[in-house]
């Protein structure tokens with residue numbers, strides 16, 4: 268079987284927010300998330316964490332698969348997304364900011380975005396115990412391409428070590444905050460030992476995609492079933508590449 272393109276979905280917060288909420292698109296209501304996961308299942312897709320998706324991206328396995336990623340590690344991922352993921356037999360990767368566990372989305376506040384709590388240590392542990400994966404999203408949610416090499420290296424390497432120590436697991440997957448990277452950042456990410464890294468470049472991934480600059484598909488509060496299926500099944504997102 269020829270491997271079809273592999274969509275990697277990008278979520279942030281799973282919550283219903285009222286009209287007028289700043290950057291409401293970052294919040295997918297639980298009911299819509301539930302519908303999206305149900306659609307994946309009905310169309311024969313399996314939703315996978317980056318660790319489970321990697322062999323498909325490398326061409327070592329073939330199948331109808333979709334990557335599921337959550338940036339920032341919001342508490343609502345555990346409360347509202349986890350039960351739905353489990354019900355469908357899916358796994359997912361949550362990218363955690365290692366020095367902000369149990370904190371809030373402080374980097375969003377100057378844009379007028381509401382405070383939104385992040386998972387604390389016990390909650391991240393529960394996420395892992397329930398069969399989900401964590402990856403790194405740096406130590407402090409920084410713009411990696413805009414800081415000096417020494418600091419960028421620390422953010423990329425030390426976040427991996429922080430999470431490995433705190434949660435007693437190997438961290439193989441990374442996500443560039445704000446999608447900020449350049450060739451040097453990619454090389455550091457590779458040298459430090461990450462297997463994959465995701466960006467905010469829009470396209471479906473596939474066999475042969477560069478594992479350290481993987482494109483994703485943004486899912487928002489307006490990604491209703493018709494659009495969701497177009498994003499996954501058609502070239503709709505690939506045109507943005």
Ligand SMILES: [Zn+2]
Nearest residue numbers: 338339444445
């Ligand atoms: Zn982020």
